[in-house]
Amino acid sequence: MEFSGGARLSVRITAADVGKRVSVRTLTGPEAHPARFTDTIGVLTSWTGGVVSVTRRDGRVVRLAESSLVAGKVVPPTPARPRGMPAAGVAELTAVATRSWTAPERERIGDWLARAGGGWTRRANSAVALGEAPPDLGRLTDWYARRGMPVSLQLMTGAELLAADLDRRGWAASGHTRVMVAPLAPVADREPDERVSVGRELTARWLSGWPRAAEAPEVARQVLTAGPSVWFATATGPDGRPAAVGRCVVDGRWAGFSAVRVDPAHRRTGLATAVMAALSRAALADGASAAHLQVETDNAPAGALHTRLGFAEHHQYHYRTAP
Numbered sequence: 001m002e003f004s005g006g007a008r009l010s011v012r013i014t015a016a017d018v019g020k021r022v023s024v025r026t027l028t029g030p031e032a033h034p035a036r037f038t039d040t041i042g043v044l045t046s047w048t049g050g051v052v053s054v055t056r057r058d059g060r061v062v063r064l065a066e067s068s069l070v071a072g073k074v075v076p077p078t079p080a081r082p083r084g085m086p087a088a089g090v091a092e093l094t095a096v097a098t099r100s101w102t103a104p105e106r107e108r109i110g111d112w113l114a115r116a117g118g119g120w121t122r123r124a125n126s127a128v129a130l131g132e133a134p135p136d137l138g139r140l141t142d143w144y145a146r147r148g149m150p151v152s153l154q155l156m157t158g159a160e161l162l163a164a165d166l167d168r169r170g171w172a173a174s175g176h177t178r179v180m181v182a183p184l185a186p187v188a189d190r191e192p193d194e195r196v197s198v199g200r201e202l203t204a205r206w207l208s209g210w211p212r213a214a215e216a217p218e219v220a221r222q223v224l225t226a227g228p229s230v231w232f233a234t235a236t237g238p239d240g241r242p243a244a245v246g247r248c249v250v251d252g253r254w255a256g257f258s259a260v261r262v263d264p265a266h267r268r269t270g271l272a273t274a275v276m277a278a279l280s281r282a283a284l285a286d287g288a289s290a291a292h293l294q295v296e297t298d299n300a301p302a303g304a305l306h307t308r309l310g311f312a313e314h315h316q317y318h319y320r321t322a323p
Contacts, residue, residue: 209242
């Protein structure tokens with residue numbers, strides 16, 4: 001909690017604090033005891049017309065009536081990094097993740113990388129910031145229009161002011177995702193599972209274990225095989241068919257995991273952990289020491305698995321798509 005029960009409540013923020021990370025408490029219920037309070041933490045993105053807007057790490061904009069504020073203060077810009085977790089900034093992880101999921105079409109427009117892949121996956125069909133300059137929405141809109149697509153921006157934690165501005169313009173939010181990191185060795189520190197094999201080749205067996213690739217086979221193959229050093233894991237079920245698959249891209253010290261899927265008939269048999277461990281051992285041998293992955297915020301089972309494996313949230317991102 002940002003406000004302790006014995007603390008004296010006071011509003012210590014003003015409109016001059018727009019752009020800063022704040023914690024505010026509002027009275028959301030009747031004034032009769034016991035009062036009901038709601039705490040909101042994020043970047044103060046506007047304070048006009050009696051409405052206070054706070055944009056959270058996940059890009060969601062919370063609008064609060066000024067009259068409901070009972071406490072507010074500026075807080076440190078970023079939470080403390082959990083002990084033992086890899087040290088990295090959002091920019092570094094964004095660049096690494098972008099290289100691990102490379103769209104067939106790419107063009108640098110200012111400080112933003114426009115990506116297109118026939119509509120297959122959000123990441124391969126959105127623009128991502130590789131610098132600090134704001135997006136050139138006119139040029140980006142034209143670039144995507146030539147491909148018959150609306151412009152979509154992938155916005156990381158730290159882009160709350162931009163997210164709030166696009167929200168006011170009616171850009172829809174979607175794909176809220178957590179970026180998680182972990183030291184790699186503990187993920188690998190498990191007994192090898194004889195059901196899992198790891199190799200460099202994207203095989204037909206692997207593709208059959210990840211049905212999403214069938215939505216756009218050519219684009220999927222281009223995206224999945226691209227990257228500095230790519231590994232694929234396949235777990236074989238009792239019937240000889242793929243029961244689970246996973247992918248890992250080694251990029252310097254980083255091992256990026258994606259496309260980890262267990263067939264519904266084989267879930268809760270330890271295959272996801274076995275696939276992650278096998279890929280981690282290959283990545284360690286390939287020179288990596290830290291791991292990263294992405295999981296949508298509403299995917300509770302995947303989030304719980306990764307937490308058990310030692311991953312912790314580093315930052316979040318979401319997409320904003322033009323109306």
